[in-house]
Amino acid sequence: xxxxxxxxxxxxxxxxxxxxxxxxxxxxxxxxxxxxxxxxxxxxxxxxxxxxxxxxxxxxxxxxxxxxxxxxxxxxxxxxxxxxxxxxxxxxxxxxxxxxxxxxxxxxxxxxxxxxxxxxxxxxxxxxxxxxxxxxxxxxxxxxxxx
Numbered sequence: 433x434x435x436x437x438x439x440x441x442x443x444x445x446x447x448x449x450x451x452x453x454x455x456x457x458x459x460x461x462x463x464x465x466x467x468x469x470x471x472x473x474x475x476x477x478x479x480x481x482x483x484x485x486x487x488x489x490x491x492x493x494x495x496x497x498x499x500x501x502x503x504x505x506x507x508x509x510x511x512x513x514x515x516x517x518x519x520x521x522x523x524x525x526x527x528x529x530x531x532x533x534x535x536x537x538x539x540x541x542x543x544x545x546x547x548x549x550x551x552x553x554x555x556x557x558x559x560x561x562x563x564x565x566x567x568x569x570x571x572x573x574x575x576x577x578x579x
Contacts, residue, residue, distance in 0.1 A: 466494050467494075469497050471485065472499075473485075475503035475505050490575075491577055492578055493578070496551070506525050508524060509549055519561075558574060559577065
C-alpha cells in the first residue's frame with residue numbers, strides 16, 4: 433500500500449510540473465552610465481590665482497561634468513549666457529578644516545566634504561562659464577560639447 437501511495441504521489445508531481453521549451457532570450461542589460469568628466473575649482477590657499485582645472489574641457493553629448501571645490505575659498509560655476517545663465521551652481525564651499533580662523537564665513541568644520549555641482553550636457557555647443565565670486569580675477573572656463 434505504501435508503495436502504491438508513493439508511486440501515486442510521484443506520478444501526480446510529474447504530471448503537475450511543466451517544462452518550457454521556449455528559447456526567448458534574456459532581456460538586454462541596462463545601458464552603461466554616462467561618462468563623467470571632472471573639473472576642479474582651485475585657489476592659492478584661499479587667495480588668487482583662482483582657476484578651473486582644466487580651464488577648457490571637451491566632452492561628448494550626454495557627458496556629466498562634475499565641478500568640485502578643491503580650494504580654500506567658496507566658488508561657483510555659472511554659465512555666461514545672458515540675461516539668464518543656463519546653469520548656476522550657487523556657492524560651493526571648500527572641504528572642512530580642523531583650523532578655522534575666527535569669524536571666517538567660508539571655513540567648514542573638519543569632515544565636511546568639498547562642495548560639488550554636476551550637469552549633464554545634452555546639446556552640442558560651446559559653453560563659457562565663470563565663478564561669480566572670482567570671475568574678475570580670471571576664474572573662467574569653457575565646456576565644449578561635441579556630437
